[in-house]
Amino acid sequence: MQNNTRNICVLRLSALGDCINAYGLICAMKKASENISVSWVIDSRFASLFVDSNGNELVDLIKADIKNQGILKTFVSLRKRLKHKRYDYLLNIQTSIKASILSLCIKAKTKIGYDKQRSREGQRFFVNKIIDTPQDPHVLSGFLSFAKSIGLDEIKPVWDFCLTKNELTKAEELLNTDKKVFCISPASAKSIKNWTVDGYSAIAQYAHEKGFDVVLLGSNAEKEKKLCSDIESKLSFKCNNLCGKTSLRELCAVVSKSSLVLSPDSACMHLASAQNIPVIGLFAIHNPNRVGAYNFRDIEVSVYEQEAAKELKEDNVSWRYRVKNENAMKNISISDVKKAFDLAVSKYIEV
Template sequence: MSLPFTSAPTHICLLRLSAVGDVCHALPVVRTIQAQWPETNITWIIGRLEASLIGDIPDVEFIIFDKSRGIAAYRELNAQMKGRRFDVLLHMQMSLRASLISLLVPTKIRLGFDRERAKDLQWLFTNHKIAHQPQQHVVDSFFCFAEAIGIKERTLKWDIPIPVEAEQFCDQHIENDGRRLLLISPCSSMRYRNWNVAGYAAVADYAVNKHNMQVIISGGPAAIEQQYGEEISQLCQHKPLNLVGKTNLKQLLALLHRAAVVVAPDSGPAHIATTVNTPVIGLYATTNPDRARPYLSAEYVANRYPEAIQSKHHKSVAALPWGTRVRDEGTMDLITSDEVCALLDKALTK
């Protein structure tokens, strides 16, 4: 077989290990393949944490690569690949680790990013490339893989299962009093993307005072996230429910599903919220929202990226490479609580 396929292939392997947000971005490609070629088998090589979120999706074989196991993880994957043959590998991750993994996948067709975007030497590990598109959202760049194998019609859905246990967790923590829920997920994996504590606290109090909302703060177990949760709670006049470090990804998914609005920087929770169609007020100054915003929430982005780029580089966004980041401390302070509160008003009146 050759690309684009003129008939449905038998077996496709997708390689995207991490991060959580990018795995959410890649999932609609799988849903698109399932919709167009329902008889095609799909195998997804994925990270351990990411599998805890989507690994129970029906009709997809998930092979977990646990990087913490070092060389043993490669041996285990190699053993699992023995005797298999895939029609194509969708190599959707630009990292040396992922490219080394790709060598273990038995296939003649290795589809990766175009040379211009293939960072970390990914182009050396592929023999077919997606079409070059100079300025795309990550989701749109992933859909280029579907187009390259012969699928033009997109299926933009996620349908991640929410287990009963996760729903019960929500029942135990959310007041059943009819008030709408604002979920604040204050931290990204990169500290320079985080907004300030005072801003989050002001938005939380505004949500209670203006809209009579319940407010929950969520996050992972890292020390910085615990610190954010505690400091935001201390500054709030109306104390939010602090669930930082107390949820797994399925419980977080259930909480995001029940929320009326989410406030978050460029982070996994912002993109998980998108999978359940919850509006996200995305906080963007250090990264380009046109590339990495919550995909369904363009109208709710607090966008100070152009100002940050001008201040740092003395150039416009258009004059710099797509995806240029600003990593300076304090950049996110360009975003004001007033503009975030205005976006909350807008999201709640839609």
């Protein structure tokens, strides 16, 4: 009997939010056909999100430890691991030169890269096929165009983090409430994309008055812990500060048990959207049409358009333009976020 399995390698190293969106592509491809096998080359820092508490990988993970090994040692170890592996397709959905260098270790009949509008850092010299230009500028729509390029038309992103009973129980213990849960994940990987302490604390207070338990989320990074601590210090009530107290899997489970999330452009925003948890995304630096919460664009709050137009002194702004004003996020008003909160509650939470 002929083996019709198509072996696909997805190359997406980082960042965590993009990896979450990449997982939506991977799950969609696997759902589209039982004759698809997928391996994923990913930065080892983010791989743990895709391994359940029993040690089972959700997809065949090929970890690249670039941060500790550097690009040269990572290249050598990756080439050794993949020496006897052959793929039908390489989907190189990251345009960085590091990703392109590592793609040389991956043997594939067809190596697919971005269209001319999206390709950067010489990626075109490392591929032999490019995707059609997607009409939608969103990062995830670009990912889905790679699936279309190998004949998987009209698929929609889908995510299954396979949270175990133990992981969900731990999340319930961490939350320790029977009330509706409002999570604030205030920090992005880049501080320039964070909103203000006064803004976050005002919305936390507003949510508390509406009957929500307020939970603060974040990594173990000192700047994130300080931000959450500063927010907590301004509240008139005791919130549940879980910043630095969860692994990536535990964070995923906590978000899955939430009613509503508030976050700037961050991994937690994408994690909520991926699990169909309403999330209010906050934007000023990057275009939300490109990086917004894929499933909840209707409740985002953005001043990006105004800020970009002011800098360029024109209304016709490129979809990939990055706002330069480091104080742009301060122009998001508390009243607009309250309106988004009320809309989210009425549309997604209240019965």
